[in-house]
Amino acid sequence: MRKKITGYHVFSCLNILFMLGVTFVTFYPIYYIVVASISDPVALSQNYGLLWHPVGDITFQGYKMVFQNQGVIAGFKNTLFILVTGVLINMIMTTLGAFFLTIKGPKWKNVIAMMVVFTMYFNGGMVPSYLNVKELGLMNSIWSLILPGAITTTNLIIMKTAFEGIPDSLTESAQLDGATYWDVLWKIMIPLSKATLAVLVLYYGVAHWNSWFSASIYLQDSAKYPLQLVLRNILLLSQVENMAAGVDIWEITKFVELLKYAMVVIASMPIMIIYPFIQKHFTKGVMIGAVKG
Amino acid sequence: MKNCNKLQNFMSSTVKDMKKYYGAYLLVLPVVLYYVIFAYKPMYGLIIAFKDFKPGLGIWGSPWADNFGFEHFIDYIQSFYFGRTVKNTLTISITSLIFGFPAPIIFALLLNEIKAEKFKRVVQTITYMPHFISTVIVCSMVVMFVSEKGIITSVVSMFTEEKGSLLNHSEYFVPIYVISGIWQNLGWNSIIYLAALSGVDPSLYEAAKMDGAGRFRQTVHVTIPGIMGTIVIMLLLNIGGLLNVGYEKIILLYNESIYETADVISTYVYRKGLENFQYSFSTAVNLFNSAISFILVMAFNKISKKVTEISLW
Secondary structure: OOOOOHHHHHHHHHHHHHOOOOOOHHHHHHHHHHHHHOHHHHHHOOOOOOOOOOOOOOOOHHHHHHHHHHHHHHHHHHHHHHHHHHHHHHHHHHHHHHHHHOOOOOOHHHHHHHHHHHHHHHHHHHHHHHHHHHHHOOOOOHHOOOOOOOHHHHHHHHHHHHHHOHHHHHHHHHHOOOOOHHHHHHHHHHHHHHHHHHHHHHHHHHHHHHHHHHHHHOOOHHHHOHHHHHHHHHOOOOOOOOOOOOOOOOHHHHHHHHHHHHHHHHHHHHHHHHHHHHHHHHHHHHHHHHHOO | OOOHHHHHHHHHHHHHHHHHHHHHHHHHHHHHHHHHHHHHHHHHHHHHHHHHOOOHHHHHHEEEEEEEEEHHHHHHHHHHHHHHHHHHHHHHHHHHHHHOOHHHHHHHHHHHHOOOOHHHHHHHHHHHHHHOHHEEEHHHHHHHHHOOOOOOHHHHHOOOOOOOOHHHHHHHHHHHHHHHHHHHHHHHHHHHHHHHHOOOOHHHHHHHHHHOHHHHHHHHHHHHHHHHHHHHHHHHHHHHHHOOOOOOHHHHHHOOHHHHHHHHHHHHHHHHHOOOOOOHHHHHHHHHHHHHHHHHHHHHHHHHHHHOOOOOO
C-alpha cells in the first residue's frame, strides 16, 4: 500500500530545500573569497557573476604578498600579546568579582553588586572614556587596549551564576576546616566551574581578536597596531602603497585585489580552524549566558 | 546627638564588618578599583557635556556652558544633524529589529522540524560560522561584494541602472547593513531558541495530538508558547539597545556621500568628538542618547513585567 502524501511531507521537502538554500547563501561568500584568492587576477577582473572554481591559472601570489607584509606580521604578534595578556587579566578580574558577589555576609556586598550592575545600563560614553585613558597616560600604549576592558560585566554575571550553582555545603565545610577565601576560590569554585571558565575565555578571546576601534583611537604608532586595525587600513582604507617593500608598484596594482582576498582568508583562518572543535562550548556558552543574571 | 550616635554605630559596625571580612574585601579590591577608574570616572567626566571643556583647565576648572549648562544640548537639537541622526538611528535599528529579530526564531522553528540529525548538524555548523568572522573582515567582504564589479552589484545592476559601488548610493545602505547583519548572525542567534525548543515538554505534544491537533496547530499551541519566555527576554534586550546601533560596523562601511542615510547618533558622536575634538558637544549628544536608551530599557522592562510577568531583573 502506498503511503498517502500529506501536507506535512510537502512541508518537510520544502523545509529541507529551504535549509539547503540558507546554508548555500551563508557559505557561498566565504567560498567565493577562497576561490578568488587563488585565481588569476586578470581573469578574475574580467569575470562577472558567480565563481565556482578558480579562474585562470592558479596563483598563490596574493598569499606570498600577505606574508611579505611587515604590518600584517607585526599585527599578528601584537594581537597575540594582547589576546594572551588581556584574557589572563580578564579572567582574574572577572573571577575575583564574581566570587566576591557569592560570599555571604559582607555588609558592602549589595553596594558593590549595584555598582557593578549599573554599568551594564549606563556608561560615560566615547569622549569621557577617551579623555580618561589620556589622563591615565595610556595613550599610544598597548595597555589602553587591555585595561579599560578588563571586565565585561555580563561575563562577570555569567561567572557569578556558575559559582552560585555550587552547593553552599561545600564551601561552608571547607571554611570550618580553616580554608581562606582564596582557598575556597582556588580549590573549590574554579575546579567546579571549568566549563563556564572555558566559555568566558572564548568570549574574551574573540572580543580581543576582533577589536580594532580602541586601537584606532588610542594608538598612534603603527608598529603597535593589532591585526584587525592593520587589516582595516589595508582592506577598507586601501593603504597599500607602502605595504610590500621590494615589490614593484605595477605588481602591487595587479595583485592588490588578490592580496585583499588572501588577507581575508588568512585573517579568518585561525578562528575558522579551531571553531569546529570548540563550537559546542560556544553553544553551551550561549545557554549559560541566557540564564537570568 | 542622636545623629552622632547613629554615625558612631555605623562606623563601628563598618569597622567590625571590614575586620571580619577583610579577606573578601581584599579579593574584590582590584575589581572595585577597576570599576571606579574605568567606569565611574568617565561617568564623572560626563559633566563636560554641561561645560565648555578645555583640556588645559581640566573637567572641574572649565567654565560652565551657557543656558544653565544646556547650551550643547540646545545646539544639537536645533541643528540639522539632530533630525538626520535620530531618524537614521531609528530607521536602522527598527529595520534590523523587524527583519533581524524574527529571522532566527523562524529559522530555529524550521530547523527543529528537520529529523535527519546529521544534516541538521551540518546546517548548524555552517550557519554559525559567519559569527566568528571579525567585523573588519565582514565589512571588507561587504565592500568587495558591492563594489563596482562585485557579485552583488552585478546582480542588482540587472534590475537597475546603478553604476559604481552600491555603498555610494544612500538608498542601499540600510539594506546592506541589515542583510549583512542577518547573514552574520542568523545561525548564531537561533541557538538560544533551539535550546528553548529542546526544553519544551514532549508530553504536551502528546496531549495536543490526542486532542487532534496537526503539526501546524501543535506548533502554534505548544511550541510557540513554550519558547515565548525566551522570545520576550530577547525582545527586551533588543529594544533596550535600540539606540545603540553598532557604530563600529557603520564607521567601517559608510562614507561622506551616504551620510544622509548612514550617519547615526553614535557615528556623529565619534566624528564630532574624536575627529573634530568638540569634546563637550560630542559628550552632550552621547549623553542625550544614553539617557533616552536608559529610559527605554526601564520602560520596556516595566511594560513587560505588567503584561507578561517576565522581566530582565
